[in-house]
Amino acid sequence: xxxxxxxxxxxxxxxxxxxxxxxxxxxxxxxxxxxxxxxxxxxxxxxxxxxxxxxxxxxxxxxxxxxxxxxxxxxxxxxxxxxxxxxxxxxxxxxxxxxxxxxxxxxxxxxxxxxxxxxxxxxxxxxxxxxxxxxxxxxxxxxxxxxxxxxxxxxxxxxxxxxxxxxxxxxxxxxxxxxxxxxxxxxxxxxxxxxxxxxxxxxxxxxxxxxxxxxxxxxxxxxxxxxxxxxxxxxxxxxxxxxxxxxxxxxxxxxxxxxxxxxxxxxxx
Amino acid sequence: xxxxxxxxxxxxxxxxxxxxxxxxxxxxxxxxxxxxxxxxxxxxxxxxxxxxxxxxxxxxxxxxxxxxxxxxxxxxxxxxxxxxxxxxxxxxxxxxxxxxxxxxxxxxxxxxxxxxxxxxxxxxxxxxxxxxxxxxxxxxxxxxxxxxxxxxxxxxxxxxxxxxxxxxxxxxxxxxxxxxxxxxxxxxxxxxxxxxxxxxxxxxxxxxxxxxxxxxxxxxxxxxxxxxxxxxxxxxxxxxxxxxxxxxxxxxxxxxxxxxxxxxxxxxxxxxx
Numbered sequence: 001x002x003x004x005x006x007x008x009x010x011x012x013x014x015x016x017x018x019x020x021x022x023x024x025x026x027x028x029x030x031x032x033x034x035x036x037x038x039x040x041x042x043x044x045x046x047x048x049x050x051x052x053x054x055x056x057x058x059x060x061x062x063x064x065x066x067x068x069x070x071x072x073x074x075x076x077x078x079x080x081x082x083x084x085x086x087x088x089x090x091x092x093x094x095x096x097x098x099x100x101x102x103x104x105x106x107x108x109x110x111x112x113x114x115x116x117x118x119x120x121x122x123x124x125x126x127x128x129x130x131x132x133x134x135x136x137x138x139x140x141x142x143x144x145x146x147x148x149x150x151x152x153x154x155x156x157x158x159x160x161x162x163x164x165x166x167x168x169x170x171x172x173x174x175x176x177x178x179x180x181x182x183x184x185x186x187x188x189x190x191x192x193x194x195x196x197x198x199x200x201x202x203x204x205x206x207x208x209x210x211x212x213x214x215x216x217x218x219x220x221x222x223x224x225x226x227x228x229x230x231x232x233x234x235x236x237x238x239x240x241x242x243x244x245x246x247x248x249x250x251x252x253x254x255x256x257x258x259x260x261x262x263x264x265x266x267x268x269x
Numbered sequence: 270x271x272x273x274x275x276x277x278x279x280x281x282x283x284x285x286x287x288x289x290x291x292x293x294x295x296x297x298x299x300x301x302x303x304x305x306x307x308x309x310x311x312x313x314x315x316x317x318x319x320x321x322x323x324x325x326x327x328x329x330x331x332x333x334x335x336x337x338x339x340x341x342x343x344x345x346x347x348x349x350x351x352x353x354x355x356x357x358x359x360x361x362x363x364x365x366x367x368x369x370x371x372x373x374x375x376x377x378x379x380x381x382x383x384x385x386x387x388x389x390x391x392x393x394x395x396x397x398x399x400x401x402x403x404x405x406x407x408x409x410x411x412x413x414x415x416x417x418x419x420x421x422x423x424x425x426x427x428x429x430x431x432x433x434x435x436x437x438x439x440x441x442x443x444x445x446x447x448x449x450x451x452x453x454x455x456x457x458x459x460x461x462x463x464x465x466x467x468x469x470x471x472x473x474x475x476x477x478x479x480x481x482x483x484x485x486x487x488x489x490x491x492x493x494x495x496x497x498x499x500x501x502x503x504x505x506x507x508x509x510x511x512x513x514x515x516x517x518x519x520x521x522x523x524x525x526x527x528x529x530x531x532x533x534x535x536x537x538x539x540x541x542x
Contacts, residue, residue: 016536028443028532065537068372072534090376098372104365107285109292114285121281122373124274166369 003082005174005207006044006067011076013037013062013231032074036062038231039076044224046173049201049208051218051239053255054228060211061100063228064176067209068098080174097172099163099180108152112143112162115151116169123170130169137165140195142188156183164192168200175200177210181217189217197221215251227255234258275379282383283390290387301398308402311337326467328489331496335409340464342399343491346423347458347484349392350430351451354438357384362445368540377530378523381438389427413498422490422504425511429483432518439522439529445541458484486510 016030037059044050052060065071067078069089078085083092106115113134120130138144141161146154154162160183167175180196181189197220200206212218218225219239227235227242235242235258239251246254290297315334327336357380361367370380403409437451461468461475462484468476479485490507493499533539 025444027538028529028536030536032535062537070368070371070534070539071537072531074535090374093372094374096372100368105369106366107289107364109289110285114288118281118285119369119373121278122370122375124374 002046003079004043005046005048005081006050006209007077007079008043008063008067009041009077011037011040011063011066011078012074013059013066013071014074036231037066037073040228040231040233041076042226042233042236044207044209046207047201047205048223049197049210049221051222051225052209052211052228053213053215053218053225054234055259057230058228059231060228061178062231064098064178064209064211068096068176069093095172096174096176097167097170098176099167100178104159105163106151106159109150111148111150112138112154112165113147115162116147116166119166120169125170133169133171134165137168140168140199141165142191157185157188160184161188161192171204172206174207174209177208179212180210181212181214189214193217193220215255219251225251227258229259275382278375278379279383279386282380283386286384286387290391300395304395304398305402305406307341308338308399308407311341312403312407326469328467328492328497331492334403334407335411335496336467336492337465338399338403338409339492339495340488342396343423343426343488344459344462344464344484345392345395346426346487347430347433347462348455349388350427350434351437351454352434353385353388354381354431354434355441355448355451356388357381358438358441360384362540365540371539377526381435385431385434411495411498414496415494415498415500415504418494418499418501418504419491421508422487422494422511425508425515426483426487426491429487429511429514429518432515432522433483435522435526436518439526442526442529442533442539445538454482458482461485463488483511483514486514 013036014032015034015036016027016032017034019027019030040059040063042050052063054060062071066073067080067085069085069092072086080092081095083095085092107118110118116134116137117127117130120133121127125133134147135144138147141164143158143161143165146158146162151159151162164177164180167177181192184192196208201208208221210221222239224237225235225239225242226233235245237245242258243249243251243254246257248254248257312334315332315337319333323333324330327333358367361370361380361384371377375383400409433454437448437454440448440450457478458464461471461479462482463479464484468479468485468489471479486507490504490511493503493507530539
């Protein structure tokens with residue numbers, strides 16, 4: 001039996017409290033007491049598109065950052081392609097593309113092509129293959145004409161697409177996106193959703209896990225939605241089943257209704 | 270990751286920094302001029318203080334100008350080692366590229382080494398500019414220099430200093446700003462390391478302190494090789510001392526750095542500004 005593309009098992013994450021003044025010096029040694037994730041478990045099969053939804057502070061970005069190996073879980077385990085993200089970070093990273101939906105994170109005086117070439121080499125892509133992939137990916141994302149412009153001259157939307165191009169460049173098996181269409185205009189966002197769904201998930205069979213506040217995007221893209229509230233999973237099903245279970249006309253109404261109910265763990269205790 | 274791949278990535282970092290630096294050509298011209306002013310200052314200072322008695326107290330009977338020039342030019346390697354690794358993390362944090370680098374397939378030690386490649390290259394160029402101005406305008410001609418010996422001393426110095434630099438970067442990873450360890454090492458090294466005056470003029474306690482820091486051996490070895498043309502037998506004590514510092518400091522610094530990194534993954538503060 002093949003292991004799921006993403007497996008999250010009883011994942012907990014606590015952060016140290018925020019200190020100010022001289023006490024901030026103690027932060028690296030402080031006990032983590034602020035809960036961000038409380039025993040989250042779910043799986044994403046290969047080729048599946050799953051959305052993380054929930055209010056601000058629900059734990060979506062923390063979960064994505066743990067999966068991206070940027071932070072360590074306090075307890076529990078998460079794997080990407082069967083590799084533990086905490087103990088086998090390098091092997092887990094070889095499977096993933098990660099984008100946070102912002103327009104930052106580039107060398108502003110370099111051109112888009114120079115930036116992409118640099119990050120391609122960081123992902124072990126040989127120069128000739130990287131140049132080919134840059135042209136191909138830029139074509140998909142509609143930024144072919146921008147490749148030789150310095151990043152500092154780009155609009156927010158174009159810089160955002162450049163971030164997506166960086167995440168896709170090395171053809172990752174698993175794509176983690178945090179609010180992938182945050183700063184795209186409606187037409188560009190629709191184009192990007194089509195690209196994600198038809199090209200990257202359907203045709204190439206990549207696995208997609210994305211956090212989003214745009215519920216129409218969730219309905220359009222996701223096979224399943226994982227609803228998080230205060231670090232716990234309230235629902236994990238297809239958007240239509242979540243709607244039916246909550247007897248709500250829209251996903252927004254369903255999420256609002258489910259979020260007001262106590263979480264299953266709280267019911268048990 | 271194999272060493273060829275790591276080297277390829279270090280070259281990619283170098284190309285990145287070179288391409289960025291090409292956008293600031295005037296800075297290069299200003300740096301060359303700044304070096305001229307620095308060399309000229311040492312020259313006129315040495316004309317004021319130089320005397321046959323002073324030259325007798327300096328290695329190989331060198332002039333004070335040559336003594337101070339070598340001290341100043343090579344002390345810079347300590348400064349750059351202490352700041353380059355830390356600055357690479359700080360800069361990546363500021364321009365928000367750190368996250369993109371950390372989720373790539375490049376381990377952090379390669380990111381550190383790659384980010385330090387260009388600063389060390391420019392430092393080597395700066396040293397050449399210093400020595401070039403001194404030779405061109407102020408009669409500094411190290412005729413009897415043991416260039417191979419000087420290169421060996423420089424290589425061992427960079428290894429020893431890199432250990433201190435990675436320790437300094439560990440502090441930055443954990444606490445972000447204000448690195449007292451860096452200023453302490455630079456301050457103590459500047460005071461007792463023999464940059465502007467021989468260690469022998471210091472009181473007994475400071476002379477002992479001087480023996481506990483790598484820059485003392487680096488400057489002694491460099492002056493012996495460049496100014497006195499010392500043969501290998503005379504350079505070995507400096508080389509051996511620097512290698513001992515490197516053997517202790519490099520594994521220690523990597524262990525401390527790995528620990529600091531683990532802590533920030535727990536606290537979630539690695540990419541915080």
